[in-house]
Amino acid sequence: MIVLKSRREIDKMRAASRIVAEVLEGVRHLVCPGVSTFDLEKFASAETLKHGARCAFLGYHEYPSSLCCSPNNQVVHGIPNKDFLKSGDILSLDFGVIYDDFYGDAAITVPVGDVSEAAKNLISVTENSLYSAIEMAVPGNRLGDISSAIQIYVESRGYSVVRDFVGHGIGRSLHEDPQIPNYGFPGKGVMLKPGMVFAIEPMINEKAHDVKVLSDNWTVVTCDGGLSAHFEHTVAITENGPEILTRIC
Ligand code: MF3
Ligand code: CO
Numbered sequence: 001m002i003v004l005k006s007r008r009e010i011d012k013m014r015a016a017s018r019i020v021a022e023v024l025e026g027v028r029h030l031v032c033p034g035v036s037t038f039d040l041e042k043f044a045s046a047e048t049l050k051h052g053a054r055c056a057f058l059g060y061h062e063y064p065s066s067l068c069c070s071p072n073n074q075v076v077h078g079i080p081n082k083d084f085l086k087s088g089d090i091l092s093l094d095f096g097v098i099y100d101d102f103y104g105d106a107a108i109t110v111p112v113g114d115v116s117e118a119a120k121n122l123i124s125v126t127e128n129s130l131y132s133a134i135e136m137a138v139p140g141n142r143l144g145d146i147s148s149a150i151q152i153y154v155e156s157r158g159y160s161v162v163r164d165f166v167g168h169g170i171g172r173s174l175h176e177d178p179q180i181p182n183y184g185f186p187g188k189g190v191m192l193k194p195g196m197v198f199a200i201e202p203m204i205n206e207k208a209h210d211v212k213v214l215s216d217n218w219t220v221v222t223c224d225g226g227l228s229a230h231f232e233h234t235v236a237i238t239e240n241g242p243e244i245l246t247r248i249c
Helices: 007-030 037-050 117-134 141-157
Strands: 067-070 073-078 090-099 102-111 167-169 176-180 197-200 203-207 210-213 220-222 229-230 233-238 241-244
Touching: 007 037, 007 090, 007 102, 007 220, 007 233, 037 067, 037 090, 073 090, 073 203, 090 117, 090 141, 090 197, 102 229, 102 233, 117 141, 117 197, 117 203, 117 229, 117 233, 141 176, 141 197, 176 197
Parallel strands: none
Antiparallel strands: 067 073, 067 090, 073 220, 090 102, 167 176, 167 197, 197 233, 203 229, 210 220, 233 241
């Protein structure tokens, strides 16, 4: 069942999402060679508490951290550690909070120092595929219009869409209906209505789409060792079109 949010509820989700966006922006500025993902975790967790919010991922299905840090061939759910980032890495950062009973969720992928043209291109194609999907998040369109926008954008540029993980509705729970695959058919699926709030999150691989989970039971990596990028926004569907709740304005 897809839970529709009232204007007041969307106001609360905007507040939660703003905290997510501000914390991620702070984390992004800390990323450089010589910093560890554990340093980023400590910053994100401390900033969240300053805002009076709680980290959404810590303890979720026993996930051990507040931030997901997934470098290079890691796709999602990488656990922060004390290894130093190095120039040429790319790093996906996924973060969520709960504030005033509502969740916000967002992800970005950032370069560390100087990265290859191939890495830069993967990052920009992934980010732009998210915006092509958000444009479709208008009343009267269907869920498949969002999904297929990502798939068409990405595959026409030679990259592949991860199949095993999807976006999701979001609200009083981190994961609500519907599931939002990053592939699908235009014109198919449920009709979009004002009050729906979605976490749209393309996970895009440089090479094949296949992924596997490491023995820590969390870290998802590409099977072929190729790079992977991830962008996510929490987006409200309104009469006036999509509102990106996790955008820094
Ligand atoms: N943003 C991700 C998601 O929407 C991360 C949550 S997984 C967690 O599913 F377990 F780490 F919380
Ligand atoms: Co999410």
